[in-house]
Amino acid sequence: MTDVSSAPLAASDATATTGAVQDMSGASAASAPAAPANGKTPWETLPVTVKVNGISHGPMDVPAGLMMIDFLHETLGLTGSRLGCGQGICHACVVIVDHADGSSETVRTCITGANYFDGKTVRTVEGHAVRDTDEKLTLAPIQQAFLDHFSFQCGYCTPGFVNAATVLIEGLKRNPVARADLEAAITAGLNDQICRCTGYVRYYEAVRDVILRTPGCIKDAK
Numbered sequence: 001m002t003d004v005s006s007a008p009l010a011a012s013d014a015t016a017t018t019g020a021v022q023d024m025s026g027a028s029a030a031s032a033p034a035a036p037a038n039g040k041t042p043w044e045t046l047p048v049t050v051k052v053n054g055i056s057h058g059p060m061d062v063p064a065g066l067m068m069i070d071f072l073h074e075t076l077g078l079t080g081s082r083l084g085c086g087q088g089i090c091h092a093c094v095v096i097v098d099h100a101d102g103s104s105e106t107v108r109t110c111i112t113g114a115n116y117f118d119g120k121t122v123r124t125v126e127g128h129a130v131r132d133t134d135e136k137l138t139l140a141p142i143q144q145a146f147l148d149h150f151s152f153q154c155g156y157c158t159p160g161f162v163n164a165a166t167v168l169i170e171g172l173k174r175n176p177v178a179r180a181d182l183e184a185a186i187t188a189g190l191n192d193q194i195c196r197c198t199g200y201v202r203y204y205e206a207v208r209d210v211i212l213r214t215p216g217c218i219k220d221a222k
């Protein structure tokens, strides 16, 4: 088992759609308290082994109360997931959990402990864009559509919208809807995502755009 305090901390440098942000403080993360002489931590720990964006992490022990968003930020150095309300309301912090049957769902990382993800396969906002051997970054279609439609302003909510829209689109590929039911499907898929800046309209337009040009999402597409 690896103690969480020994896991690497990394800074990342991306945008709202790729999910990376710079550490504005410039300060390094605080070091964990020294382990007692008996080698045991004075707090309860729980095991975590998790695959994130195709990379396996663990097994390691984490504090029982450690929320997944802090595990992503501080332990894995994946700072793209946003802590908004911290109370399970705004869904800015959601990541994607992929299931063995091919389905997926979003999970709020501000109110879900890291241990919940033990044994799970997760995608964060950093996992959508692809970087080729020349370091050229190609955004996922939904990320590009959010840019093209000027869907966001501050971008704080965008990682959550990227993940929720991805789950929606992938779900429609497995279970297409009739064109007449598309607006209701988009509303259902994005309804939990809160944005404090925009009127949502451009987010919804971007998602509709991607769905309509993604083969297999609409039953009666001509």
Ligand code: FES
Pocket (backbone or CB within 6 Å): 082, 083, 084, 085, 086, 087, 088, 089, 090, 091, 092, 093, 094, 108, 109, 110, 111
């Ligand atoms: S930050 Fe997690 S739901 Fe708001």
Ligand code: FES
Pocket (backbone or CB within 6 Å): 151, 152, 153, 154, 155, 156, 157, 158, 194, 195, 196, 197, 198
């Ligand atoms: S763009 Fe600012 S919260 Fe959505």
